[in-house]
Amino acid sequence: MRTSDFDFIFPSNLLAYQPTRERDESKLMVIHRINNKIEHKLFKDLHQYFEEGDTLILNNTKVFPARLFGNKEKTEAKIEVFLLRELDSQDRTWDVLVDPARKVRVGNKLNFGNGLTGEVIDNTTSRGRIIQLHFNGNHEELIKKIKELGKTPLPKYINRPPDKNDKERYQTVYAKKEGSVAAPTAGLHFSKHLLKILEIKGVNLVEVTLHLGLGSFLPVEVEDISKHKMDSEKCFINKNICDIVNQAICKKKRICAVGTSSMRAIESSVSSSKFLNPFSGWTNKFIFPPYNFSIANSMITNFHMPKSTLLMMTVAFAEYDLIMKAYQTAIQEKYRFYSYGDVMLIL
The missing domain is CATH 3.40.1780.10 (QueA-like)
Incomplete structure (x- = not known):
């Protein structure tokens, strides 16, 4: 078929x-x-x-609250990051989707607030728009901040901010x-x-x-x-x-x-x-x-x-x-x- x-x-x-x-x-x-x-x-x-x-x-x-919203360092351009999978808990490296993808390059730093930052370390993966992002801090701090800052990852078609429900x-x-x-x-x-x-x-x-x-x-x-x-x-x-x-x-x-x-x-x-x-x-x-x-x-x-x-x-x-x-x-x-x-x- x-x-x-x-x-x-x-x-x-x-x-x-x-x-x-x-x-x-x-x-x-x-x-x-x-x-x-x-x-x-x-x-x-x-x-x-x-x-x-x-x-x-x-x-x-x-x-888990996999959707983060941040800004590019220097330009302050708004970037949405969708966390996909943790690659290395000790190194705090994740596969993520970013939107808009065209604005992100290797070496770019993203600020998410509350002291959470990430640096793009690879955007040449074979999986399309998926890039690798390296977060600051230790693993425990990172997970805590993701839960504080992250939003419920509703499917894109819903096209509205998630609420308490x-x-x-x-x-x-x-x-x-x-x-x-x-x-x-x-x-x-x-x-x-x-x-x-x-x-x-x-x-x-x-x-x-x-x-x-x-x-x-x-x-x-x-x-x-x-x-x-x-x-x-x-x-x-x-x-x-x-x-x-x-x-x-x-x-x-x-x-x-x-x-x-x-x-x-x-x-x-x-x-x-x-x-x-x-x-x-x-x-x-x-x-x-x-x-x-x-x-x-x-x-x-x-x-x-x-x-x-x-x-x-x-x-x-x-x-x-x-x-x-x-x-x-x-x-x-x-x-x-x-x-x-x-x-x-x-x-």
């Missing part, structure tokens, strides 16, 4: 610029692969599709491990109340960690999707989680990956016998059709942008015609798209 196969047109007013009033009141489209049936529910109805012994795999990554809502209720520059958006729909209902029913709620960078959200710029390269992201899966998931596999229970990031994590560490292995490291797993999934037999995911790697994974999990039909149905029924948008459950 080619990138153009994943293109579609939808009204811009269906982009979700704000979250729903309550997390679990977003719309839920339920897609049954066995008979191509589509149901329309609310997310708080999710528990109806799971029973004792089933397993939900959650990504417990936590978004975003600080809470652009984060799952089970976020624990700090390290993402984007939220695992399928998990944003879970309320503590819904998680408690699932727990009471005997559904296993297990957590993996995959720290999201911008790789999943960057456009695919090649027509041959097999030539697209994903950015690497840190991933952690412990043995206890593997034991629970593998037991569910043996019992032929429902195993649901909550979000494309959870799916990418578990598919990055599969044994030859199709069981889940512990994992600690980096993954650049890119899932696109055709693909044979080994662990999860169901998935929760938001409605994604055209030609995105997230849509490609969704099609790989279900089937092209079925997902395209679901997306056209979502447009007709006025489902909301993208990070703060509505969600589908694929069974």
Whole structure:
């Protein structure tokens, strides 16, 4: 398949610029692969599709305030810096995106206020607009100042300053491990109340960690999707989680990956016998059709942008015609798209 196969047109007013009033009141489209049936529910109805012994795999990554605003030394030109990944904690070197990129050169110093400064040490990386920035101070001071000065890294399409509500809502209720520059958006729909209902029913709620960078959200710029390269992201899966998931596999229970990031994590560490292995490291797993999934037999995911790697994974999990039909149905029924948008459950 080619990138153009994943293109579609939808009204811009269906982009979700704000979250729903309550997390679990977003719309839920339920897609049954066995008979191509589509149901329309609310997310708080999710528990109806799971029973004792089933397993939900959650990504417990936590978004940190990755967007900084500063000025160039001497010219005072305004520069926005988006922190992507820490390369060396001792050296305080980060991969970052800058805007406007044309104004930044090696040797430029940026002032962010409160004594935090950074110097551009490399802008010739092979990853497009990504440059390397060296910060002053020690590691502990740097992290403290990033949390003081940084803003919630809302997706660019929202195009408004983040507010206090975003600080809470652009984060799952089970976020624990700090390290993402984007939220695992399928998990944003879970309320503590819904998680408690699932727990009471005997559904296993297990957590993996995959720290999201911008790789999943960057456009695919090649027509041959097999030539697209994903950015690497840190991933952690412990043995206890593997034991629970593998037991569910043996019992032929429902195993649901909550979000494309959870799916990418578990598919990055599969044994030859199709069981889940512990994992600690980096993954650049890119899932696109055709693909044979080994662990999860169901998935929760938001409605994604055209030609995105997230849509490609969704099609790989279900089937092209079925997902395209679901997306056209979502447009007709006025489902909301993208990070703060509505969600589908694929069974």
